[in-house]
Amino acid sequence: MFGKYLLQATFENRLKSMDYNQTVLSHLQKFWKHHDIKGFTWTLGRVVEELPDFQVFQVIPNHEDEPWVYVSSGIGPFLGQEFFIVSPFETPEHIETLAMLASASMHYPDRFQLGKIVNIGRPRVGQSSFWHFLISLPYPYGQELEYMDNVRFFWLLPITHQERLFLDTHLIEELETKFDEAGIDYLDINRASTV
Numbered sequence: 001m002f003g004k005y006l007l008q009a010t011f012e013n014r015l016k017s018m019d020y021n022q023t024v025l026s027h028l029q030k031f032w033k034h035h036d037i038k039g040f041t042w043t044l045g046r047v048v049e050e051l052p053d054f055q056v057f058q059v060i061p062n063h064e065d066e067p068w069v070y071v072s073s074g075i076g077p078f079l080g081q082e083f084f085i086v087s088p089f090e091t092p093e094h095i096e097t098l099a100m101l102a103s104a105s106m107h108y109p110d111r112f113q114l115g116k117i118v119n120i121g122r123p124r125v126g127q128s129s130f131w132h133f134l135i136s137l138p139y140p141y142g143q144e145l146e147y148m149d150n151v152r153f154f155w156l157l158p159i160t161h162q163e164r165l166f167l168d169t170h171l172i173e174e175l176e177t178k179f180d181e182a183g184i185d186y187l188d189i190n191r192a193s194t195v
């Protein structure tokens with residue numbers, strides 16, 4: 001009954017999405033001026049139908065001591081936010097993770113707000129001990145990356161199971177203080193817990 005209306009709305013949204021992806025890419029190119037940035041799509045799962053123009057942009061490091069950065073593009077028009085993952089190495093697992101979280105955030109938007117914890121149901125990469133992300137402000141990059149018009153970019157910060165349990169009874173600021181005191185290496189895929 002609603003099929004023809006949904007198809008038309010989807011087509012109109014698709015045109016807007018292509019412009020939106022270009023806007024996100026321009027924002028990233030402005031921030032990472034001297035880095036190559038590649039765009040990837042994900043062709044499995046619900047995200048294909050829910051967000052047909054969803055992309056993940058990969059910011060390629062220029063030096064060995066720089067991280068790989070993976071940035072979602074496509075949920076901003078609906079949720080007013082995008083997510084990014086910082087990684088010590090290149091892996092398509094982060095593209096899959098961002099596609100999965102984009103789809104889930106369309107169904108459960110309240111669970112994907114700043115300060116929420118996301119269980120991804122598997123290690124973030126390979127043999128990592130991290131199965132959870134804290135949706136955080138983009139501390140490594142600041143407000144210049146965080147704000148793009150009405151869209152904000154949030155960092156998916158890997159946290160340990162113990163840190164997730166700590167947040168059941170403590171404020172995020174208390175965990176962030178522990179991170180600062182410990183001087184965590186957020187690129188270490190098996191860093192020690194701070195609690």
